[in-house]
Amino acid sequence: MIDKQPNNPLHGITLEQVVTRLEKRYGWEYLARNININCFKSNPSVKSSLKFLRRTPWARVKVEAFFIAAFADKALASHQAKAVGPWAKGLANLEAKGL
16 A cells, blocks of 8 residues: 555544543643643543544644654654665664764
């Protein structure tokens, strides 16, 4: 199968995975402070958040943008680790040594 969305960082990630990963990494209190949405403030749960985010496009955009910003460093690092060329091995060794 051909990847139809190679530049979409959320391709293959469900909204449930987004909310679950954010909650595990930051917790409900941090999410409520940084994303002003009542589903994170009042009796938060993954189920209630999903229900709200599926019905409210502006809130979903905010949560997805926060997710991309939070996990972009991992995606960028894994993309850079796949570098090819005559210097790729040497650069990988330098990065491993912390230089």
